[in-house]
Amino acid sequence: MQTCSECGQQKPDNEIQLGVCDNCFNHGPRGGSSRGQTQASNVILTTSIDVPNRQVERVISIIASEAALGMNIFRDIANTFRDLVGGRSDSSQKALKEARLACLDGLRREAVALGADAVIAVDLDYNQISTSGSGGGILFVAASGTAVKLAPL
Known part of the structure; x- marks a missing residue:
């Protein structure tokens, strides 16, 4: 098990790449509700x-x-x-x-x-x-x- 650096949740090793879980990588921390994630996608x-x-x-x-x-x-x-x-x-x-x-x-x-x-x-x-x-x-x-x-x- 590894801990996601974005959401802090523990996930199986195969769900974390480069320290970020698949969900945070695809949708941002906490399912995409992060203001910073929205701003970053506009860059x-x-x-x-x-x-x-x-x-x-x-x-x-x-x-x-x-x-x-x-x-x-x-x-x-x-x-x-x-x-x-x-x-x-x-x-x-x-x-x-x-x-x-x-x-x-x-x-x-x-x-x-x-x-x-x-x-x-x-x-x-x-x-x-x-x-x-x-x-x-x-x-x-x-x-x-x-x-x-x-x-x-």
């Missing part, structure tokens, strides 16, 4: 240097979010088999997606904390470190961007 994320049809009023700060996901031995065995026979690894793709979404959500939360309306020039970086001898590895995903305040419409 615009873009890889471009501007927001179409909007003017940047001021640059607030560079922000970043990171996620480290332990790849368990069963995923590693499945991936080794995939390496031998070829094909896509669903477990690795799922882990990459979870880590990416967690990073983007982290950027949104950082932006809200700073009073930003958008994060521009978002960049995602992926890396994996194999832990020799332990039969596992760690997947790192980092997201960074520039938090900005947009001019009123």
Whole structure:
């Protein structure tokens, strides 16, 4: 059993990824009633240097979010088999997606904390470190961007 860092409830290990339970990840703490979660979902994320049809009023700060996901031995065995026979690894793709979404959500939360309306020039970086001898590895995903305040419409 693990404790969700958002709602504080104890959940089975398979229901918690990156410290957040499935319910909080999908709906926010306490079923989506959190004001901060609503504000975070309104933050615009873009890889471009501007927001179409909007003017940047001021640059607030560079922000970043990171996620480290332990790849368990069963995923590693499945991936080794995939390496031998070829094909896509669903477990690795799922882990990459979870880590990416967690990073983007982290950027949104950082932006809200700073009073930003958008994060521009978002960049995602992926890396994996194999832990020799332990039969596992760690997947790192980092997201960074520039938090900005947009001019009123």
